[in-house]
Amino acid sequence: MTQQFSILEREDFQKLIDVLSADGYQVIGPTLGEGAVIYDELTSIEQMPIGWTDIQEGGKYRLERRDDDALFGFNTSPQSWKRFLHPPSVRLWQAHRTDEGFELQHEPIEAPRMAFLGVRSCDLHAIAIQDKVFMNGDYLDPTYKSRREKIFVVAVNCGQAGGTCFCSSMNTGPKAEGGFDLALTEIVESRQHYFVVEVGSEKGQEVLHQLPHRPAKDSEVKAADNLLKKVSKQMGRILDTEQMQDILYRNYENARWDSVAQRCLSCANCTMVCPTCFCTTIQDVTDLSGSHAERVRRWDSCFTMDFSYIHGGSIRYSQKSRYRQWMTHKLATWFDQFGTAGCVGCGRCITWCPVGIDLTEEMAAIRESEGAAPKPGRKPASAKP
Amino acid sequence: MLEQELVFEPTVAEPMLPEVFRIQRVKHESYDTFTLILEPSNGRESFPFKAGQFNMLYVYGVGEVPISISGDPNQPEMLVHTTRAVGTVTKAMSELKRGDVIGIRGPFGSSWPIQEAEHHDVVFVAGGIGLAPLRPALYEIIARREKYGRIVLLYGTRSPDDILYHDELEQWRARFDLEVYVTVDYADKSWRGNVGVVTNLIPKAPFDPQHTVALVCGPEVMMRFTAIEFLKRGVSPTSLYLTMERNMKCAIGFCGHCQLGGYFICKDGPVFTYEQMQTLLSLWEV
Ligand SMILES: Cc1cc2nc3c(=O)[nH]c(=O)nc-3n(C[C@H](O)[C@H](O)[C@H](O)COP(=O)(O)OP(=O)(O)OC[C@H]3O[C@@H](n4cnc5c(N)ncnc54)[C@H](O)[C@@H]3O)c2cc1C
Ligand code: SF4
Ligand code: SF4
Ligand code: FES
Numbered sequence: 177m178t179q180q181f182s183i184l185e186r187e188d189f190q191k192l193i194d195v196l197s198a199d200g201y202q203v204i205g206p207t208l209g210e211g212a213v214i215y216d217e218l219t220s221i222e223q224m225p226i227g228w229t230d231i232q233e234g235g236k237y238r239l240e241r242r243d244d245d246a247l248f249g250f251n252t253s254p255q256s257w258k259r260f261l262h263p264p265s266v267r268l269w270q271a272h273r274t275d276e277g278f279e280l281q282h283e284p285i286e287a288p289r290m291a292f293l294g295v296r297s298c299d300l301h302a303i304a305i306q307d308k309v310f311m312n313g314d315y316l317d318p319t320y321k322s323r324r325e326k327i328f329v330v331a332v333n334c335g336q337a338g339g340t341c342f343c344s345s346m347n348t349g350p351k352a353e354g355g356f357d358l359a360l361t362e363i364v365e366s367r368q369h370y371f372v373v374e375v376g377s378e379k380g381q382e383v384l385h386q387l388p389h390r391p392a393k394d395s396e397v398k399a400a401d402n403l404l405k406k407v408s409k410q411m412g413r414i415l416d417t418e419q420m421q422d423i424l425y426r427n428y429e430n431a432r433w434d435s436v437a438q439r440c441l442s443c444a445n446c447t448m449v450c451p452t453c454f455c456t457t458i459q460d461v462t463d464l465s466g467s468h469a470e471r472v473r474r475w476d477s478c479f480t481m482d483f484s485y486i487h488g489g490s491i492r493y494s495q496k497s498r499y500r501q502w503m504t505h506k507l508a509t510w511f512d513q514f515g516t517a518g519c520v521g522c523g524r525c526i527t528w529c530p531v532g533i534d535l536t537e538e539m540a541a542i543r544e545s546e547g548a549a550p551k552p553g554r555k556p557a558s559a560k561p
Numbered sequence: 562m563l564e565q566e567l568v569f570e571p572t573v574a575e576p577m578l579p580e581v582f583r584i585q586r587v588k589h590e591s592y593d594t595f596t597l598i599l600e601p602s603n604g605r606e607s608f609p610f611k612a613g614q615f616n617m618l619y620v621y622g623v624g625e626v627p628i629s630i631s632g633d634p635n636q637p638e639m640l641v642h643t644t645r646a647v648g649t650v651t652k653a654m655s656e657l658k659r660g661d662v663i664g665i666r667g668p669f670g671s672s673w674p675i676q677e678a679e680h681h682d683v684v685f686v687a688g689g690i691g692l693a694p695l696r697p698a699l700y701e702i703i704a705r706r707e708k709y710g711r712i713v714l715l716y717g718t719r720s721p722d723d724i725l726y727h728d729e730l731e732q733w734r735a736r737f738d739l740e741v742y743v744t745v746d747y748a749d750k751s752w753r754g755n756v757g758v759v760t761n762l763i764p765k766a767p768f769d770p771q772h773t774v775a776l777v778c779g780p781e782v783m784m785r786f787t788a789i790e791f792l793k794r795g796v797s798p799t800s801l802y803l804t805m806e807r808n809m810k811c812a813i814g815f816c817g818h819c820q821l822g823g824y825f826i827c828k829d830g831p832v833f834t835y836e837q838m839q840t841l842l843s844l845w846e847v
Contacts, residue, residue: 268577271621277602277662278621282578314828315576315813428844455817458810462622469622471577476816483818486808487647497846505820512823 181392181400184360186369188388189247190221192330195386196291201328204260205293206253212237213253215260218293225250232339232412232523235532244364248294251338252522256451257292257299261323262306264475268458271469278469287322294332295356297349298341298522302451304355308514309454328379331356333400334407335364340523342413342536348520350407358384361400372400413523415536416543417507420517423543424508428500432541437496439531444477446525446533447502452518453477478502503535576813579619579664580605582640584657590643590725594690595655596631599640602662607637611672612697613804613832617812618642619664623653627809627827629694630668634701640665643693643725669812671832673698674802678774681800682710684766686787688717688759688779692725694804694831695778699733706738713740713766717759717783720745721752740767759783763790770795777803785842788835801835822847 184192196203197219205218208225218224230250231238242249270281295303303324310320331352334341343349352359357380360371372392375381447453457476462469476483478501484491492498510518519535526534582599589595601608610630619625632641646655657663675698683702687695702709714733718724724743734741742762744755755762760783773796777787784803791801805826810816812827819826822841824833841847 269575271664273621277581277583280579280581280664282575310815313814315815316574317815318575428847454815456810456815457818458625458816460619460622460624466622471625473577473816476810476818478817478820484808486806491807492846494846501820501847509820509823513825 180374181397182373182375182384182389183392183396184371184373184387184389186245186247186371189371191387192383193218193221193293195383196293196328196330199291199328199383200289201291202288203291203293206248206250208239211239213239213250215253215255215257215292215294221247229336230338232341232527233532234340234526234534235529237527245369246335246362246364248332248360248362249335249364251334251336251341252296252298252524252527254449254524254528256302256449256522256524257295258302258306258451258453260290260292261303261327262310262317262320262454266319266473268471268473270471273467285318285322287319287326289326289328290323291328291330293330295329295352296332296334296522297352298343298346298520299451300329300331300352300355301346301348301520302522305452305514305516305518305520306454308516312514328383329356329358329376331359331376333359333361333404335362335403337407337410337412338523338527339412340526340534342411342415342521342523344408344411344521345413345415345417345536346517346519346521351404356380361403363396363399363403365399370396372396413521413526413534413536415519415521415539417517420539421508421511423546424504424539427542427545428504430542430545432538432545433496433500436499436533436538437494439533440479440495440499441530442479442495442498443530444479445528445530447477447479448475449524449528450506451522451524452506452520455483457482478505503538506535507539577666577811579617579625579666581662582665584659584661584663585639587657587659590727591723593647593655594643594645594723594725596641596643597654597657597663598632599642599663599665600638601640608640608665608668609637610634610668610697612675612701613672613694614668614670615694615812615831616640616642616665616667616669617809618644618650618654619666620650620653620657621662621664624650625664625666626650626654627669627812629804629831631693631696632700634697635704643690643696645690666812669827671828671830673701673776673832674774675701678702678776679708680710680772682768682773683712684763684768684773684775684791685712685714686716686759686763686775686777686779687714688783688787689719689723690725691778691780691783691804692716695776696726696729698776703733703739710772711740711768712738713742713768715742715744715759715762715766717744717746717762717779720747721749742766758786760786760790763787763794774800775802777801781806781842788839788842791835798836798839799834802832803835803838804831805833805838806831 310317334350586598631643807819
């Protein structure tokens with residue numbers, strides 16, 4: 177790599193999309209969808225939420241105009257990149273009746289070459305977590321693996337923290353530290369608008385070569401650094417992770433689970449928007465004549481009653497036990513399984529919970545129920561507007 | 562063309578794709594339990610597995626369920642499954658006949674401690690259908706009888722009609738080097754054996770607690786009480802093995818359904834030591 181940081185001017189941003197498309201990538205990035213930023217196929221920057229930001233709070237999401245023309249002036253989209261690597265629905269195989277019984281037909285795997293434009297640091301960590309789920313064990317998930325291996329990642333460092341974000345607590349942001357081909361920091365000043373570009377791979381270097389760019393000046397690199405330092409101090413939420421695992425293991429029985437269960441609707445939104453939740457179910461279907469059958473894998477959620485059903489009834493039949501499963505998995509048992517938390521602090525589950533349940537608040541309440549005082553200098557997680 | 566690039570043949574094996582097996586024989590064990598003896602139908606000659614492992618069985622157009630392998634690990638040329646018809650898939654499976662085909666994925670999961678149990682007394686405790694997952698371990702241990710101390714089987718069912726593997730139980734019972742005790746919860750007039758839950762048999766069973774490995778398979782409540790009885794007699798939690806059951810959709814650690822605390826039952830289990838399960842078994846709805 178010739179230089180560490182380069183500058184891509186705002187006027188040349190369209191060329192990034194063009195170069196990636198010309199390289200055979202389907203470019204997926206933020207678009208202005210119905211009332212929210214939605215990741216979708218992108219051919220022109222005109223589709224992007226230029227000059228928009230999102231206001232996020234527990235149970236609330238709203239788009240608002242910014243007073244500048246930032247391309248990435250918002251935070252997390254209700255969707256995560258999960259839907260592209262671990263699609264919501266995948267046909268696994270088909271079967272046909274024959275004279276001999278039936279035969280199985282394997283399914284060719286659909287694996288488009290995708291370039292993700294605008295992956296935030298929390299979501300890079302979420303992808304790394306799903307890598308551990310689907311590619312690190314005795315078995316590999318062919319769908320995930322074949323898609324994952326082909327992606328080109330353009331990360332974007334967050335220029336502001338969202339109202340429900342807590343990546344600083346989880347050590348997952350706001351700056352992308354790795355796992356990208358290119359990383360951008362967007363700088364919007366009164367008379368300048370540019371991107372500080374960091375190269376993370378050879379593939380990234382090749383793409384940068386095809387773009388108009390110049391080496392970054394020290395002052396420009398510094399501007400990016402300062403911005404990110406400011407962002408880490410703006411987090412909307414805080415999660416104290418100290419001994420989090422042990423605390424949860426000690427508190428399988430805790431009155432707090434009962435109180436959160438009274439508010440929880442078991443709607444499963446939190447697991448659907450979560451970039452790390454990986455659970456799926458299977459549907460075996462046949463046509464009316466019975467000559468054709470197929471198996472489909474779909475996203476599932478531990479909030480449903482069926483999830484833990486075994487003959488005789490569901491193991492987790494109470495709301496309380498299902499919320500406990502979800503939060504304990506995210507913040508404790510995930511470490512046993514994959515050596516990391518299952519939460520990257522993206523805040524989506526808080527924003528998209530219809531009743532605004534907030535896991536940072538729930539965790540703090542359980543911690544405090546053990547008699548620990550809230551930490552000085554930290555915003556109590558229950559201070560909500 | 563981009564179009565062509567979108568679809569490609571996978572470079573890795575497809576762990577979710579079953580293999581087709583043909584039913585060579587169906588054996589009716591009781592009014593609701595049956596054994597399928599299967600043979601591979603696509604050139605494969607054997608199906609090696611370890612005692613305690615399970616397969617995912619797919620009934621065409623109906624669904625797929627986890628079922629333990631109940632055959633002899635030293636006879637891998639046939640695959641044997643004993644299933645109790647309880648719901649949609651298992652009932653459809655019970656209607657299959659000789660010559661029909663079934664989808665198989667596996668073998669999956671951990672196994673019974675056959676080697677670890679050498680030079681120890683071995684106590685098997687089975688509740689109901691729980692005898693099926695234990696049978697491969699019984700075969701293995703009986704086949705190398707000289708390597709083990711006393712071998713005891715404690716088997717409990719609801720009623721005399723629920724007793725599985727009649728002929729084999731008779732054969733084992735007739736041997737001088739095996740001790741077999743059967744008990745039923747509810748007896749009819751013809752029953753002359755023990756009545757009561759299987760846990761009642763543990764206090765009097767002939768084994769040396771300091772040198773015993775216990776293998777337990779049955780409903781979760783039965784296993785909780787069985788463990789208590791073994792601990793009372795001084796068997797160590799690390800020498801006590803049991804199998805756990807949870808909903809399973811994939812058996813390969815992807816679907817999340819079988820989670821129990823930090824464990825995935827499909828890959829970390831289904832056989833666990835009591836030491837691993839102790840805390841989790843003391844909690845409800847986990
Ligand atoms: C590791 C393992 C080994 C097993 N070994 C045996 C065996 O050797 N013999 C035997 O008869 N049974 C065994 N079972 C239980 C067997 O899997 C269930 O009885 C079976 O899944 C019931 O399916 P169903 O469609 O007939 O029932 P329904 O009640 O109609 O169930 C609907 C669905 O729920 C799920 N489900 C229901 N009960 C269970 C259950 N107990 N465990 C897991 N998933 C369940 C399945 O996905 C099933 O398709 C085993 C279970 C596990 C986890
Ligand atoms: S939190 Fe629930 S849905 Fe998410 S990965 Fe864990 S078990 Fe699955
Ligand atoms: S649990 Fe919530 S905050 Fe954590 S990664 Fe999932 S959606 Fe984001
Ligand atoms: S059965 Fe799917 S994760 Fe264990």
